Amino acid sequence: MLSIKPFCFLLFILQTVICHAQLSPFIHIDQFGYQVTAEKVAVLSDPQTGYNSNLSYTPGESIQLVDAVTESVVFSAAPILWNNGATHSQSGDRGWWFDFSSVQTTGTYYILDPSNSEQSPNFEINNNPYSEVLKAATKMFYYNRCNMDKVAPYAGANWVDATNFLNPLQDANCRFYLEPNNVAKEKELSGGWFDAGDYNKYINYLPSTIDLMLSAYEDNPMIFTDDWNIPESGNGIPDILDEIKYELDWMYKMSNSDGSVHIKQGSISFNQNANSPPSTNTDPRYYGNTCTSSSISTAHIFAHAAKVYNAIGETAYAIQLEDRAAACFNYFKQAVDTNSIEIECDDSTINASDSDMDAVEQMDLAISASVYLFELTGQTIYDNFFMQYYASSSPIANYYWEPYKLPLSEALLLYSTLPNANSTAKSLIIDRALNALTNNGSGFFELTNTDLYRVDVPDWMYHWGSNNPIVNVGNLCLLLKKYNIDSAKNVTLQRRADELVHYIHGLNPLGLVFLTNMYSYGGDRCVDEMYHGWFADGTVYDNAQTSQSGPAPGFLVGGANPSYAPDPQNGVPMSPPMNQPQQKSYLDFNTGYPQNSWQISEPAIYYQAAYLRLLSSQVNTSLTNTNADIEVSADCMTLYPNPTAGIFEITGVLANYDITILDSLGNVHTTYQATGSMLSIDINALPNGLFYIKMENLNNSNICIQKIIKE
Secondary structure, eight states, rough: OOOOEEEEEEEEETEEEEEEEOOOEEEEEESSSETTTOOEEEEEEEESOOOOOOOOOOOOOOOEEEOOOOOOOEEEEEEEEGGGGOOOOTEEEEEEEEEOOOOOOOEEEEETTTTEEOOOOOEEESSTTTTHHEEEEEEEEHHTTTTTTBBBSSOOOOBOOOOOOSSSTGGGGEETOOOOGGGEEEEEEEOOOOOOOOEEESTTTTTTHHHHHHHHHHOOOGGGOOOSSSTTTSSSSHHHHHHHHHHHHHHHHOOTTTTTTEEEEEEETTTTSSSSSGGGGSOOEEEBBOHHHHHHHHHHHHHHHHHHHHHHTTHHHHHHHHHHHHHHHHHHHHHHHHTTTOOOOOSOOOSOEEEEEEEHHHHHHHHHHHHHHHHHHOOOHHHHHHHHGGGGGGHHHOOOTTTTOOHHHHHHHHTOOOSSOHHHHHHHHHHHHHHHHHHOTSSSOOSSSOTTTTTOOOGGGGGGGTTTHHHHHHHHHHHHHHTTOOOOOOOOOHHHHHHHHHHHOOOOOOOOEEEEEGGGOOSSEEEEEOSTTOOOOOOTTOTTTTTTOOOOOOBBOOOOOOTTOTTTOOOOOTTTTTTTOGGOOOOOOOTTTTTTTTHHOOOOOHHHHHHHHHTTTTTTOOOOBOOOOOOOOOOEEESSSBHHHHEEEEESSSTTTTEEETTTTOOOEEEEEEEETTTEEEEEEEEEEEEEEEETTTTOOOEEEEEHHEE
């Protein structure tokens, strides 16, 4: 057993002193908490291989769940030995599961092994444990805004900074990188987000960023309010859409009226514009070539965004985006028709990343863009393009629905719901998605007992930025649930997604929240260091616990990477993260060359967007009275069964409708954006009684309402 010393803390309210064990390295939980009705399983670990294999732990016969306020034991059970005591290869641990799902009383709790004095961090059980976590994670985009000062009250006191990259020959008067002395080619290219740990800005990494953020809003618009403390708060537009618009406006500047788009903007040397904080950088910045990849990336993003902004009444802005999306699509289509798609357009003179796309990646975006443009305009040019190329895409041709192609997967499923779409194509899309879900050859769609930490992804997915595809496995599951590919599997798909949220929040062999500096939001062991130009090694922002300011909260880092290696010429091998099981291939560090920590701890806006979409599915709408007339007003849908024990189906013409569940007082519980002709809804989390189902036509605002009883 590991010998540990007790510590004491003051419970000031009771003015008594209570002693507890130190927080255990062996008890792994979601450190923010669990929804009331969620499955709740903690992992107890005994390390066998890896950096902590010198530790040893065997739990006692009974594990307790303790109310952290009253100190009373509310539940106890024997731990369940995982896989007959085998060592889990991806973590190097053997372990046990402690299932306390039966506890559904709101409160603050911790898990205690009284036999060994091992105690978990405190965590919450309530109906909405992640709402503030979601806000903190969304604020990452504000901190990553380029050309904007960070001021109170929007920025925390530790992260106030003057504006950045608006010095001469920077973003407001940016030069073309091949003609740095040509004044005639200066462009005003201010705005947008820093891409990742560097201060550069890239077009081609945005489809997997903005697309997922737009979809997060579409899937659960009621949670994204206009009061999340950014400069645009209070303007009548949901803050997440204001944040997205900050990037879209920069993208529009990067695009040209003929549909060509510059691929990226930034510095031409790693040693330039590398200072902390961002406001201290004064070296020139440059913009790059126009490329077919950046044109089709912009077409896809602007077409999807036009749909969303039109739905909230921002019609003029939506038309602007739609027109430019059409120009960019036509620019790319000309390249397709003339066999001139550019796959080596970015010569990497502007550092750091080569952001080229191969032809398959570009065609995937073209298929996606054609769907959104067809939905927006109804024009046959877009449907004809879709019909010509969709069947050769991987989800259709290979039956392979994967977490690396979320925008394409969503667009295909969206097409299957469009009333004027080709019926044969619609059937084929649903058939391929159903086949992938039913056969589950990828292993993405079910939670099994093969992973001690309940992640269940293959070894090869632990690579540079592993947190991104791991999170997107959950998003893929939720996508198939959203489009109701097999209603019988919706609970299984949600369960799969839930566990991947817990992995990010601390249910991993490191016992680490993969978000930076979340201590004030309920995290107990968080990422303290990340590779980011602002929060760099040796600065006052270096470490969340030992530096003057620490990094800003809520940045999702890349995650475990067993392929990590320092520079082969000058770097010193480091273990960890080297020579570890996959899930332990991580180190909380941010040193640059030659240690190259960016392979492990660099954040990125695309990681962040994937996490936001997944987490938003876990956040409940606050109970806000709509002041709506909830008298039954029309018969536009059928509810079955009614009364219901918890799950019911809505059938009718559901495309382009918002469906809202309200209680008898008019309080909103949740909202869905419907597609197709059937929607399955789970209200097991709601109390028994009378509810109203409100169905609003997004085209003409007509409303019909039906009663349903849960018993």
